[in-house]
Amino acid sequence: MSRELWQVRQDVPMTSPHPHEQVAAELRADILSGRLAPGESLPGQRELGEKLGVAPNTVAQALRLLEEEGLVETAPRRRSRVLQPAAAMEVWLHEDGLFRPADSDGNGHTDVRRGEPGTDAAAVEALDRAPNAALSVRQAVLLQAGTPWALQTLFTPDPLADTSAEAATIAPFTMGSLRHEDSHTSSWSARPATTGERSLLRSRTGTAVFEVRRIGYTTNRPTSYLLTVIRADRVSIRSKGAT
Missing domain, CATH: 3.40.1410.10 (Chorismate lyase-like)
Structure with a gap:
C-alpha cells in the first residue's frame, strides 16, 4: 500500500495529527471490517512502515495502541498477530x-x-x-x-x-x-x-x-x-x- 493511497482512504477518519494514531486508525479499521482476519500475522514493523510511508518506530507505537485495545498481540522477535475484536x-x-x-x-x-x-x-x-x-x-x-x-x-x-x-x-x-x-x-x-x-x-x-x-x-x-x-x-x- 503506498503512502498516497493510505492518505486518501475515505473509509478511515484521519483526524489525529499524530502519525502513529493515523496508522492505528487504518489498521483498526481493517481489523474491525474483517480485512485483517483473527489469527493473521501482520508484516514486520519495517515492512509495514515502508508500505505506509512511516518510520518503524511509528508502526511500533501504533501497534502498542492496538494491543492496549485488545486488537493485536505483540511479542519479542515475533510478528504481531490480529486478535478477535470484542463482540458487542x-x-x-x-x-x-x-x-x-x-x-x-x-x-x-x-x-x-x-x-x-x-x-x-x-x-x-x-x-x-x-x-x-x-x-x-x-x-x-x-x-x-x-x-x-x-x-x-x-x-x-x-x-x-x-x-x-x-x-x-x-x-x-x-x-x-x-x-x-x-x-x-x-x-x-x-x-x-x-x-x-x-x-x-x-x-x-x-x-x-x-x-x-x-x-x-x-x-x-x-x-x-x-x-x-x-x-x-x-x-x-x-x-x-x-x-
Whole structure:
C-alpha cells in the first residue's frame, strides 16, 4: 500500500495529527471490517512502515495502541498477530440498580483493589462523611469472554473483609452488612473515558463511556457508593425487573 493511497482512504477518519494514531486508525479499521482476519500475522514493523510511508518506530507505537485495545498481540522477535475484536454485548439493569450481562457464560473479573482504605470526594459527599474521610474501596474490571466491558468501584464506610469474587463484582451488595440495603438512587451521564479507564478497559482514545453513580441506603442512611463505568462502544443496556 503506498503512502498516497493510505492518505486518501475515505473509509478511515484521519483526524489525529499524530502519525502513529493515523496508522492505528487504518489498521483498526481493517481489523474491525474483517480485512485483517483473527489469527493473521501482520508484516514486520519495517515492512509495514515502508508500505505506509512511516518510520518503524511509528508502526511500533501504533501497534502498542492496538494491543492496549485488545486488537493485536505483540511479542519479542515475533510478528504481531490480529486478535478477535470484542463482540458487542447486552447488559441488563436490574431493579436493584446493578448491571448483569444477559449472557452469563464467560463472565469474569480482574481485581484492581480489594478493600484497602481510600477516599474519593464524590463518595465522601454521597455517604455524608467528613471531608477526606477514609473509606473501604473495592475495584474490579468486569469481563465478558476475557474482554473488559466495565470498571466497577465500590466505596463504603464499613470494612470490606470479605474477599470473594461475588462480593467485589457484578453483585457487590450480597455479602456482609451491605446485603441489608433497602433502597438506592442512581444518576447517569456519558463522557469520554479517562486515560486510566481506557487502559483498564482496553479501549481506544476517544471511546465514550456511561458513568452510573449508585448510592445504596439502609433505613434512609447512605451505606454504599458504587461507580460503574461502562464501555459505550461495546455494551447495550436494557432494563429488567428483579429476578
